[in-house]
Amino acid sequence: MAADLDVVNLFVIAGGTLAIPILAFLASFLLWPSVLIKVYYWYWRRTLGLQVRYADCGGYRFCYSYRGKPGFRPTILMLHGFSAHKDTWLTVVKYLPKHLHIVCVDMPGHEGTTRTNTDDYSIQGQVRRIHQFVDTIHLNRKPFHLVGTAMGGNVGGVYAACYPSELCSMTLICPDGIRHPCETKFDNHLQDLEHSNYSLSIPLIPTTPEEMEDMFRLCSHVRFRIPQQILQGLVDVRLPHNTFYEEVFMEIVSENSRYALQEHLHLINAPLQVIWGKQDQVVDVSGASVIAELLPGCRVDLLDNCGHSVVMEKPCRTARLILEFIILQQNARGGTKKSS
8 A cells, every 4th residue: 555655646746747758657568568678678778888780781681789899808799599689688798898899789580680581590501690790890800709698609609610710719608509418408398399390389489478487487597576567578579570480499409500519619719618507407507518528628617596598697797707708818818908
């Protein structure tokens, strides 16, 4: 009852001036939660100083956000995971120094980047597109640091193998594409999907608020309390794209893509950092030891009480680990400047 009185008092104090915007906000939350989610991302991009830009190349358009300018530290290119978007990285960018040049791109077909029926969304196909993006905005004028999570980690690792001269170092966060020796909850789902000839629903492509909540439980060890309206909004935002997500999913679990990272590890010569949540139920943490065995010089950081959604669950820790690794590698190459 006290909360109800607080709301009444707010309207009385606000009077006619604020009543309309407040009502508009409440209406958007109750009736159009998807609009509120888009406004949320827009607000945080502005708050963190990120600007959205488009890069056109041969009729194909990439959408990306960036902050800062190329400087003493290498540029950081960030590749998000399956069915996500560039704003996935906002939680991590928040804890990175503002002078760093950071570029977050929508992966092929995702969010604001061009989607075509004829495009190749296999890991190799996405690698070619990301290289096209890097070339278009001249990101490869000097070696950059690449960060990729989940599907973006698979793409990032294969990118490093195919274009070794373009990277100075790399961070892979819970990357797909590894034959991890221990099965996960998601591996069991995948087996059920294969046995049903993919007639069952895909856990990473929710169609209801309940399925969205199940996806969060699968991807996160930390239990976030998410209001039903927000869950509905998240579903509403994704629903128009679910057919596309199904197409991409079938590509990345196909024989050509499923273990692409592992098949290219021997070609990677850039200094590598691996960050993994110990409680990952999607891609088992045992994949880190597989990478470390094949690339003994890589640095492995395992995070306690953390699942697959590392950038959401441990954003501050992730940002600090990435920055430490970049500075360590730069100092090892002879750049001894101490400022970060």
